[in-house]
Amino acid sequence: MSQINQGRTVPIHYPVIVAASQGDVEAIQLVLSHFTGYIITLSxxxxxxxxxxxxxxxxxxxxxxxxxxxxxxxxxxxxx
Structure with a gap:
């Protein structure tokens, strides 16, 4: 789940993005969980x-x- 700091969402760290782009399943899950609220809002x-x-x-x-x-x-x- 994404962390919230004083009403602002903490961005995803670069190493997580690199790992996700290389197919790391756990990193992909972190990215998906980070964007879950936005995806639900859009849908x-x-x-x-x-x-x-x-x-x-x-x-x-x-x-x-x-x-x-x-x-x-x-x-x-x-x-x-």
Whole structure:
């Protein structure tokens, strides 16, 4: 989970990014957990039930697609 310091998110350390771009599973998990809140915010949708009542829900398909896109771009990233 990302650490918060006085309302600001602590950035991911460079060695973690390098390790993630080289395919280290633990580093990729750290990057994904760092961006979890942002990904959930992007994948939040307003849905309406059969009575017209609005419900805010996370579109799980979109969330998984965003996570997969992040991992694929992370693996293509040239950190050196």
């Amino acid at each position: 939040t949708r307003l849905l309406f039930d059969e009575f017209g009542n609005p419900h805010v829900c996370v579109d799980e398909d979109l969330r998984r697609r965003l996570e997969a896109k992040l991992v694929s771009k992370l693996l293509l990233f040239d950190a050196m």
